[in-house]
Amino acid sequence: MRQFIRRHGWSYVFIAPSLLTFTIFTLVPVAWAVIISFQKYSLVRGGQWIDPIYKNFVTAFTQFSGVFVSAIGNTLLYAAITVTANIFIGLILASLIQPLSNRLRTFFRAAYYLPAVTSALIIGLTWAYIFNAQWGFANYILRWFGMEPVRWLSDPDIALGSVTLSAVLTIPATAVVLFSAAMGSIPPDYYEAAELDGAGPVRRWWHITVPLIKSTTLYLVVIYTIASFEVFERIYIMVPSGVGNSTQTIVTQIYNNGFKDLNFGVASAQALVLFAMIALVAVVQFRVLRSDVEY
C-alpha cells in the first residue's frame, strides 16, 4: 500500500481536482438526467418513480397539442438550412481568400471572425434590432425600394425564417478558418500537375481542393449540426414570446418545461431526446470517418 502511494500518489493528486468537479457537475448530472426522465421530481419531495415508467416521454410529445414535435421540426429545419449554408459559404470564402496575399487573407479572416468572439446573445440582439418592424434596418431597405414593411419577428409565418436568415448571414468563421488551414496544407505540386494537364481553375478546385478537404468538411458538418440542435440564445433574445409556438426549438422547450413550469421529469425526457439526436450525429461521423479516411 505504502509503495503504491509512493509510486502513484502524485498521479492521483494531479487528476483529483479535475476529477472531483467533473464527477459532481458532469458525471452525476448525466446519470441523473436519465433517472429523472423516468420520475416525477419535485424540489421539496425529491424524485418518485412514475407509472407507466415511460410516461414523461409520452407527455413530452403530447403536451400542449404536441408542441415538442413541431419544436423538433423547427430545430431540424433550422439545422438543415444553417449547416448547408455555413459549409457552402465557408468553403466559397476560404477558397476565395486562398490566393490572396498573406496580409489580405489575415484581414478577411479577422473580419469574418470578429462577430464570432461576441456572445451569441449579443449577435442575436443586433439582429433583433435589424429586424425591428418599426425602425429596423431590414424594413428601411424594403421601404427604400418602395415595398411594404414586414413584421419579421412577430409574424408567425416568417419569424423562424428571419431567425434562420440571421444565422445564415452570420459568416461561419470557424469554417473559413479551418477550410483555409486545410487548403493551405495541400501540396502545390498537385495543382501544378493538374495545370500542366490543362485543368482550369474551377476544375482544379472541384477535383483537387474539394476532395482533399473532405475530412474538414465532415468535422464542420458535425460541429455545426450539433450547435444548431442546441440553438437557444438567438431564439430567446430575437423572439422572446415564441410567436405562438412557431419558433419553439428543442432547447427552448427544455427551458420552458424545466424552469418555467418546473416540470423536471418531462424536461429531462426532452433533454434525452436531444442527447439521442446528438449521439446519432456523432455515430454517423465516426462511421463515415472510419470508412473514408483515405484519399
Next chain:
Amino acid sequence: MEQIATRPALTQQRLAPRISWGKIGVTLVLIITAVIALFPMYWLFANAFTPIRGTPPLTPILVPSFQLDNFERLLGGTKFYLNWMLNSLIVCLAVTAWHVIFDTMAGYAFAKRRFPGRTALFWLILSTLMIPIHVTLIPLYIITRNLGLIDSLMGVILPGTATVFGIFLMRQYIQTLPSELEEAARMDGCGEFRVFWSIILPLCKPAIAALAIFTFVRFWNDFLWPLIALNKPQNYTLTVGVANLQGEFMTDWGVIFAGAALAALPMIAFFLAFQKYFLEGVRMGAIKG
C-alpha cells in the same frame, strides 16, 4: 532553379487577361461578405455612440456622432451594470485560473504518467466531451441548489470548472513534449510536484495561452446557465443583465444599445490584441463560432 523562377511568370502572362474580371468579382464578393459580417455589430456601435432617447429614428444612423450620452445614462441609470461587469470578470478569471492549472495537471498525468485506471478514467472523461450542458441542465440545477449555490457566483463558477475540453487539449499537447527533461530533473532529485511546476508548466505556455483565451471568452459569453443559476439582478453576469435591459428600459433604446455595445467591447478588444492565438485556438478545435 531557372525553371521554378520562370514558371509563375509564364502562368501569370497566360492567365492575366482572363483573370482580371474574375479578380474584380472575387474582391467584390469578399468585401460584400465582410460588410455583411461586420454590419450588425457596426450598427449597434453606431447607435450606441449617437444620443438616442426613446425610439431610434426611422432613417437608420449609419455614421455615429461619437457622443457618450447613452453610456452616461447607462452607467448612471442602471443600478447594476458595473456589478454585472464585475461578476462576469470574477467568473471568467476564476474559471480560467482553474482550467489553466488543473487541466494542465490532469493533462500531464494522462499524457506522461502511468497509473492504474488511467485509460479507463481518460475514456470516461472523453466520452462526456460531446454531451452538451443542455442535456444535464435539470440535475445540474438540483445539485447546485442542494449545495446552496443558486443565486451566487460560485453556482456559476463551480459547474464551469467541470468542462473537460481543456484536459483533452492539454493531454494532446503534452504528449508531443519530449520526456528527457522530466527524467533529467527527476535524476537531479526534483520532487514530482516540482517536475510539473518547473519543467512541464513552462513548456506548455502556447497551449495554455490558447486554453486561457478560449475559456475566458467562452464564459464571458455564456448565457443559458447563468440565466438559470442567478436570480437577483445584482448577481447577474453581463449577458444575463444585457438580456434584461430590454425589459427594464422598455422605451429608452439609447441605454439598451450602449449596454449591449459595452458588453461586446471587451471581447472585440481582446480579439484584436490576441488575434493570432484565437485563430490558432480555432485550428486546435478549441473555439467555435
